[in-house]
Amino acid sequence: MLKNNLKSLLFGVGVSILLIFFIFRDLDTSALAEVMSRIPPLYLVPLFLVCLSSVWVRSKRWGYLLPNERKIPMSLLFDATSIGILASWILPLRAGEFIRPWVLSKGDKEPGDRISFCRSLASVVVERIFDVIFLLLLVSICVSQIESVPNLIVKGCWALGVVSLALFVVILLAFLRGDWLLEFSAKILSLCLSSKPTWQEGLTGFVREFIEGLRDIDSLSELLAAIALSAVLWGHYVLVYYLGILCFESSASVMMAITTTVMVGLAIAAPSGPGFVGTFQAGCVLALSGIYGLPKELSVGYSVFIHATQVICGIAIGLYSMRRQNLTFSGLVSAASQQNS
Numbered sequence: 001m002l003k004n005n006l007k008s009l010l011f012g013v014g015v016s017i018l019l020i021f022f023i024f025r026d027l028d029t030s031a032l033a034e035v036m037s038r039i040p041p042l043y044l045v046p047l048f049l050v051c052l053s054s055v056w057v058r059s060k061r062w063g064y065l066l067p068n069e070r071k072i073p074m075s076l077l078f079d080a081t082s083i084g085i086l087a088s089w090i091l092p093l094r095a096g097e098f099i100r101p102w103v104l105s106k107g108d109k110e111p112g113d114r115i116s117f118c119r120s121l122a123s124v125v126v127e128r129i130f131d132v133i134f135l136l137l138l139v140s141i142c143v144s145q146i147e148s149v150p151n152l153i154v155k156g157c158w159a160l161g162v163v164s165l166a167l168f169v170v171i172l173l174a175f176l177r178g179d180w181l182l183e184f185s186a187k188i189l190s191l192c193l194s195s196k197p198t199w200q201e202g203l204t205g206f207v208r209e210f211i212e213g214l215r216d217i218d219s220l221s222e223l224l225a226a227i228a229l230s231a232v233l234w235g236h237y238v239l240v241y242y243l244g245i246l247c248f249e250s251s252a253s254v255m256m257a258i259t260t261t262v263m264v265g266l267a268i269a270a271p272s273g274p275g276f277v278g279t280f281q282a283g284c285v286l287a288l289s290g291i292y293g294l295p296k297e298l299s300v301g302y303s304v305f306i307h308a309t310q311v312i313c314g315i316a317i318g319l320y321s322m323r324r325q326n327l328t329f330s331g332l333v334s335a336a337s338q339q340n341s
Contacts, residue, residue, distance in 0.1 A: 009092045012271040019278030023285055028297055035301035039247050044309070047243050051313040054236035055082050061130075061229035065123040066115060067216045072104070079321035080104040086318025087332055089311050092274045095336035097124055102335045103325060118209035123216060126171060130230045132164040135265045138234065142259050146291060152266075159269075174215045181211055237261050244306035245288075248298050256292055263287035280307045 059077040066072060084100030091099075101120030173181045185207045193200040217223050241264070242257035249256075260283070267283030268276040284303035288294045322328070 005093060008271065009273075012092065013273040015271050016273035016278035019272075019282050023278070023281050023300060027300060031295070031297040032301050035248060035295075035298050036305070039305060043243060043247050047240060047309050048313050050236055050240050050243065051310060052317060054233060054240070055085065055317055057229055057233045057236060061226055061233060062123060062127060064222045064226045064229070065126050065217060066104075067119065072107075072115070075324075076104065076107060079325050082314070082317040082321040083325065083327065083332070085314045086322070087336065089275045089314050089318075091333065091336050093336075095332075097121075099332055099336060100124060103327070106325075116209055118206050119212060119216070122210045122212075125167065126217070129164055129167050129171065130226060131234075134230050134234045135262065136161060136164070138238075138258055138262050138265075142255075142262050145255055146259070152286075174211050178211060178215055182208055185211070234261075240310070241306065244302060244309070247305065248302050249294065256288070259291055260284060260287040263291075275311060276307075 056078060059074065059081040062081060063072060063074065063077050080100050080103035083103050084096040086096070087099040088094060088096030098121070101117050101124055104120045105114055105117040107114040170181075186204055189200050189203050189207070193203065217226065238254070238257050238261050241260045242252060242254060245252035245256055245260065263286045264280055264283035267279040267286070270279050272279040281300065281303040284306070285296065285299045288299035288302060289296045322332075
C-alpha cells in the first residue's frame, strides 16, 4: 500500500510540474508583473470573509450528514472542517478528506460517545456526492451559455456523472435495503478474502460502519437542509472567483466566474501534487484564456493570486482550529500516513 501511495504521489507531482512548465513557458514576465500590480489590497478583506463564511457553511452542512443523536457541537465541526482544508492544501494524496473525519472521531467527548472514523468518512463521501451534483448543475449552465465546449470538459462531465451515479446507487441501497447491502458486502468479502480471516473481519466491520454512516440522513428536513446549504456553499465558491476576477478585469461577469468555478473544479479532480498546484492554474487559464479569450498573462496572474489567497486563508483558519483542538503538524502527518496506508 505504501508503495502504491508513493507512486500516486510521484505521479501527481509529475503532473503538477508538467502543467506549471506548459502554463508558464513563453510567458511575458513583464506583462505578468504589470497584471499582478493591479491587485487592489482592499479586495483581500471580502475574499477572506467569503472564504471564512464558506468554511462555516460547509461545516453546518456536514452536521446534517452525521448522526444527530451525538449532538456534535458546531465548534468541533468547524475545527474539523478547517483542519481538513489546511491538510488538503499542504499534504499530498488529498489527505484532508481523511484528516477531517479523524479530527471529528477524536472529538471532545468520552470515547464511547465519539463518532467513529468510518462513520465520519461515510458522511464525507455523501458530501462529495452533493458537491458533484452541484458541479454538474454549474456545468450545464456553462454548456448552455458557451458556444464551443472543449472535449476535455465533456469527458470530465461524463466521468463525474458515472462516479456520482454509482455512489448515489450505494446511498439508495443503504437507505432502502441496508441489511441486504450489509449481507451482500459480507459475502463478497468472504469470497475475496477467504484465506485471510483477519483482513476479512476488519474490512467487514469497516463496511458495516460505513454503510451505517450512509444512512445517517434520517429525515426529509435534513436532506433538504443539506441540499440548500450545498447551493449556498457553491454560491460562495462562485463569489470567490468573481471577486478575484474583478481584481484584474473590470468587465468580469457572473457567468465568467461560474465558468472558472467549473473549470477549476474539474481540473483539481485530476492527480496533482500537494495543494492542487498546476491543476488549479490549468483550470483558471482554460476558463479565462481558452474560453473567454483574455490574455494568458492575466489568467495566469489571476490563477496565482486566487490560489494563493485560498491557500493562505485556509492555512490561517486551520492553524486557529489546530490550536483550539491541541493538534500538531506531526500529529496530522502521522494520522494522514496511517489512514492512507
